[in-house]
Each structure stands twice: as C-alpha cells, then as structure tokens.
Amino acid sequence: MDWLQVLVFPTIRALILIFVLLTGFAYLTWYERKLLARFQIRYGPNRAGKYGLLQPAADAVKAFFKEEIIPNHVDKPVYLLAPALALAPALIIWAVIPIAKGIPAIADVNIGFLWILAVAGIESYGVILAGWSSNNNYSLLGALRSAAQMVSYELPLGLFLVSILILAGSFSLVELVESTRLWWEWIWLWLAFPFFFICILAETNRSPFDLPETENELVAGFQTEYGGMKFALFFMAEYINMITTSAIMATLFFGGWKGPFAEEIIWLGPIYLVIKVVLLLFLFIWVRASIGRPRYDQLMKFCWQFMLPLGLVYMSISAVLAVFLK
C-alpha cells in the first residue's frame, strides 16, 4: 500500500523513537544527578526506589501536576510556542542517524550532513523566542547571549563537519559509518574530536558554556518566566540535545553502531550505539563537574580567534589529505 509506506510506517518508527528518547531523557537526569553527587562525594537521589531509580518518574508526576502559570506581561502565542520550538529540533535531528547496519532511524537521505547543520541552525529559536516573549530583562539578556553563542559556535562546528564530509566523500551518514576508514584517517579525525566537543558544549548550552542561564547573573536566563510543564520542556530539550549530539559524535568519530559482530547480528548495532552514547554523556557530566564557567567575552573571543581559524586550517589540511592520500 502506498500510503502505508509513506505515512504509517515512518510515523510508527518516529513514535517509538520519541518514546525511547523521552525515557532516555528521564534517566539521563538520574544519571547526571548520581554522577554529580559522586564527583562531590554525596549520595545523590536515593529515596524513590532502589538507588533512586524511580526519581525520574516522581519528577515527571510533579511537573505534570504543577499549576500552569502564564504571566500577564508575556506575548502569549510566542511564549507558548517557544518551549515546543526548543524541543522539536533535538528530536528531528535523529531522523538521519544510523542505528544499525543499513538502517537509519527514519530515513537515509542524501543530505544527512546538511540535515544536521540545518537543524543545528534552527535550534536557537526556542531560546531566543522564550527570552523575548517573557518580556523580562534577564530573560532577554539570556536569549541574546544564547543566540550570539550558538550562531558563533555553529561556524567552527560546520567547518569540522565539512572536514569530516570531505574525507568521507558522501553526504549520507549511513554510508559514512559503513565505509572503511584508513588508520591515518581515524587518527586525523580524533585530533579534531576535543574541539568538536567544545563546539557541541556551546551549541547545547551545557556547562561550562551555560551562560544563557547563569543563575548568579541572570536569575535563570531565558527560562526565568517558565514554570511547571513548560519549564520541563526546556529541561527536556537540553537533555535530549545532549543525547542527540552524543549520538552524532558517536556516529562521526567512533563508528556509530559498529562493534564486534554488529555486522552479522543486526540488533547488536543499537546496543553498541547506546553504550557509546552513555560514555559520551559521561564526558558531558564530567566536564560540568570539573570546569568553571568562563566570562562571556572570553567565550566569544575563544570562538572567533581560536576555534574558527583552527577549523579553517583543519578543513584545508583535510582537503589536501583527501586529494593526495585517498
């Protein structure tokens, strides 16, 4: 059936994916709180269920039953739209990420890389609009910081993506993972990983680059006027973004679903991907626990005076390598 192929199957796949991601989000909050507690020699959540494993469920119930408050001074349609716009890009980027041999999450399009760049481009809308529609100086300042930060760090991020693309020779992420790389390609690629990771930290507004919501300067930045479920949506957006970007980094730098026997046994692919994502998420939390926040001008200076030239040099060398060694 025509419409079954076009509409129903992708919808079911998308719903399963969203369910998995939302569960992942819930347990990522638990994972982060437990890890942060360990870094600070505390126990972390340990009351709800064994090892506090029911804590995410308790948090969800709490967020659902909070009173929905919409302040009088906000621009109502945009104020309500912003949390949804923040969450949606984090989910739709998953469409092109391969989860097993030959199987993308939703679709194998020939613009996989560009899809990532495009979605990264619209990611900042939720934050900007939240800040503006809240009609509050702290929110607006947070939003402006965030917009400048995300737009700036998109440039080096894009340059590193283009370099990987030049070496891979295909826009499709499914083909990227399946192609065999030479040993020097892996080494060259891993040299870029720390810098790519820094860009990702800035793009996801994660600590140490969480300047849009610095609590000691801007109350809570762009999300000051949000409460209850609407705040939970922003929270969700940030954490699902962490999962999504970890999956992208696993796909680009660490072979995605690849692992021992993953080619023969299809269902091992997603498991390897999840293991790699969990390890990368550990990196996010490790950085948050260890590094303090830079000043805002330091952040921008670092991007424009260090990351961007570095990205350009890296891209040029990648192009030369691709022409002469492949």
Added chain:
Amino acid sequence: MSVSLNPVHFDLFFLLVAAVCLAAALGVVMSRQPVHSALFLLTNFATLAVLYITLEAQFLAAAQVIVYAGGIVILILFVIMLIGGDTNDFTAAQRIWSRIVGVALGVILLLAISYSALLRMTPPPDDAAALLQGGTPKAVGIALFTDYVLPFELIAILLLVALIGALVLGRQPEGAGEGIPSVKVGD
C-alpha cells in the same frame, strides 16, 4: 527517495504546503508585531524548503533552511530585539498610505509573474525525472565549480568586501569601553 506518492496525493500535499506558505506570507505583512512577522517569515521559508524537497532539490532545501532560517531570520530577530521594533512608530495616515502602495506593488508583481509564467508555460518534458536529479549536492557542486565558477568567485569577493565593510563600520573607536571590566581595549 525510493517511495513515491501517486499524483493525486502529491497534488493534495502540494496544495496543503502551498496554502500554509501563502498564509505565512500574508502573516508577514499583516501582523503588527515585528517579531510575529519574523516568525511568519520563518514559516514561509520552511514551507518553501518542503516544496524544494518535493521537486527533488534536496540541496537547495537544506541551503534554504541553513541560510535563511538558521541565519537571516535570527539576525532579523536580533535587530528587532536590540532596537525594539515599536508598533506605534507610524501615524494613521502613514499606515493607510503604506497599505495602498504595498497592495498596488503586490498586484503589479503578481500580474508580471503570472503573465510571464502563462506566456512560457510548456508541458514538462518526458525526461523530467532525469533533469530533476540536478538537485543533489554533487550536481550543484559540479555546476558551481565548472560552468559558474566566475560568478561564484565574484560573489565570494563581494561577501568578503561586505564583511570587511561591516568590520570597519562596527569597530569601536580607541578608548571606547574603557572602565567596563569585560571590554578591555587593546587586550
């Protein structure tokens, strides 16, 4: 894409997307609040990208989203937020005049476009499917760096000039910002 829609479904889909696109375009000019206008513009760009994808021009669709949605509308929002687009900047008489002139220009543009479109309308060629393969990144890249390499380089220089111009205009004079701890002159 391996799955293809049958023509009737395709037409329905096109009508739906085109309707959203037009409604968003109307929203851009009709809303009083500049930020709402910018958001309608964003919707318009997004639906245009969807239409490009239905024409198998994936690269164009991605570029549309990256450049317009990811860059230009954000800059527009930035300007509105910093300058604060006040809706009461115009008097009632100015508003009426802007409406008359706007509608007149719109009608002229519409007539010109429909005239030239109707004049040149030909049935699609038999090898339309093959021609439509031109939308892939590879085809666009090859075209850009062979047939159109001179215009491409000229545009690159133009953009560089604009970039340097913006830098020169936006540069702080010596000594400005002194005393503000976060702005260190000559640092």
